[in-house]
Amino acid sequence: MMVCEYKPGLEGIPAAQSSISYVDGQKGILEYRGIRIEELAEKSTFLETAYLLIWGELPSKQELQAFEHEVLHHRRIKYRIRDMMKCFPESGHPMDALQASAAALGLFYSLRDLHNPAYIRDSVVRLIATIPTMVAAFQLMRKGNDPVRPRDDLDYSANFLYMLNEQEPDPLAARIFDICLILQVEHTMNASTFSARVTASTLTDPYAVVASAVGTLGGPLHGGANEEVIQMLEEIGSVENVRPYVEDRLQRKAKIMGCGHRVYKVKDPRATILQSLAEQLFEKFGHDKFYDIALEVERVVEEKLGSKGIFPNVDFYSGLVYRKMGIPTDLFTPIFAIARVAGWLAHWKEQLAENRIFRPTQIYNGAHEVRYLPIDQR
Numbered sequence: 095m096m097v098c099e100y101k102p103g104l105e106g107i108p109a110a111q112s113s114i115s116y117v118d119g120q121k122g123i124l125e126y127r128g129i130r131i132e133e134l135a136e137k138s139t140f141l142e143t144a145y146l147l148i149w150g151e152l153p154s155k156q157e158l159q160a161f162e163h164e165v166l167h168h169r170r171i172k173y174r175i176r177d178m179m180k181c182f183p184e185s186g187h188p189m190d191a192l193q194a195s196a197a198a199l200g201l202f203y204s205l206r207d208l209h210n211p212a213y214i215r216d217s218v219v220r221l222i223a224t225i226p227t228m229v230a231a232f233q234l235m236r237k238g239n240d241p242v243r244p245r246d247d248l249d250y251s252a253n254f255l256y257m258l259n260e261q262e263p264d265p266l267a268a269r270i271f272d273i274c275l276i277l278q279v280e281h282t283m284n285a286s287t288f289s290a291r292v293t294a295s296t297l298t299d300p301y302a303v304v305a306s307a308v309g310t311l312g313g314p315l316h317g318g319a320n321e322e323v324i325q326m327l328e329e330i331g332s333v334e335n336v337r338p339y340v341e342d343r344l345q346r347k348a349k350i351m352g353c354g355h356r357v358y359k360v361k362d363p364r365a366t367i368l369q370s371l372a373e374q375l376f377e378k379f380g381h382d383k384f385y386d387i388a389l390e391v392e393r394v395v396e397e398k399l400g401s402k403g404i405f406p407n408v409d410f411y412s413g414l415v416y417r418k419m420g421i422p423t424d425l426f427t428p429i430f431a432i433a434r435v436a437g438w439l440a441h442w443k444e445q446l447a448e449n450r451i452f453r454p455t456q457i458y459n460g461a462h463e464v465r466y467l468p469i470d471q472r
């Protein structure tokens with residue numbers, strides 16, 4: 095019998111063969127289907143990048159137009175889903191609302207035809223199109239307002255910001271938001287992607303796949319760190335407080351949020367791009383003093399922890415970008431999900447192409463041959 099070493103968290107154990115994305119943590123490189131993230135952030139759109147990830151190649155002009163058109167026409171949600179969401183408690187976390195809503199889609203589209211490319215495409219389009227509508231709808235409903243309908247004259251990101259804020263966004267803000275989605279769409283075998291692949295391997299429907307991944311993304315060790323960066327910057331309050339704050343935390347062996355990464359041992363390439371996006375926003379819409387605090391945190395962390403390979407990660411500057419757009423902190427993770435759904439679906443499709451159900455083993459460390467003790471003798 096093969097003896098396997100137990101690795102908590104499956105650290106370093108390959109769970110799949112994948113050609114979707116690649117990370118070089120020493121050099122700070124992230125590629126989607128072989129294309130560097132910097133190039134996609136500069137030249138692509140979220141929907142084009144989603145297409146690239148899911149179907150493996152950049153679309154032709156006609157293919158992209160057709161995909162954009164299909165997504166545009168599937169952005170509305172059924173009134174029964176809206177009515178169901180109206181019953182959610184206002185105090186509930188938007189990630190829980192999103193998980194429940196994504197799962198509910200499966201009730202309406204219960205046909206499961208996993209070998210049919212048309213079914214795969216319809217499901218991809220429906221999920222990418224409706225997840226932003228559901229996030230925006232819950233945001234308005236919890237404020238006591240009716241959700242607004244998507245606007246057909248606005249592109250994917252501009253329409254989401256419109257549905258969220260009930261006003262047409264500034265074009266720079268909409269473009270920057272779209273780039274943020276490109277940066278968050280995919281990142282190799284992380285916890286939520288693994289969760290999506292495990293669920294997919296049972297050959298269930300894609301709504302269950304996405305709902306399980308949303309549930310996994312919600313935890314503070316995964317998608318929730320960007321919220322905590324903003325809380326940390328608020329707590330620090332001023333540039334002068336940064337050094338004592340960092341020193342105090344390090345002394346207490348506490349982490350500096352938004353810094354460090356299991357794979358990257360240099361500054362996360364997504365953090366570098368997000369930082370420049372934040373600067374563009376501040377130039378147009380006014381400075382944010384939290385940015386000065388963040389810069390000082392980065393300086394002090396580099397001085398104290400750079401030798402350990404700890405630098406800002408994707409979450410360090412993304413919160414500052416979303417904050418400047420007026421997005422509430424508890425929507426940062428649902429927005430991460432809006433982006434990541436395309437990555438999960440790329441993995442769903444890849445998993446189906448060569449499926450074997452996930453069924454790992456365990457190392458049993460419990461008792462044997464224990465006798466059943468009648469209840470009156472316990």
Ligand SMILES: CC(C)(COP(=O)(O)OP(=O)(O)OC[C@H]1O[C@@H](n2cnc3c(N)ncnc32)[C@H](O)[C@@H]1OP(=O)(O)O)[C@@H](O)C(=O)NCCC(=O)NCCS
Binds near residue numbers: 316319351355402407
């Ligand atoms: C992301 C993260 C979980 C990666 O963890 P990991 O690869 O398991 O690394 P470890 O937590 O084992 O850390 C290794 C060492 O670096 C230190 N370290 C790692 N991240 C640190 C941080 N953000 N602040 C201070 N010290 C940190 C650890 O204390 C540990 O030090 P030690 O060797 O003296 O014990 C970790 O860096 C972290 O918790 N960061 C903050 C939360 C965050 O931003 N999460 C979002 C990730 S995208």
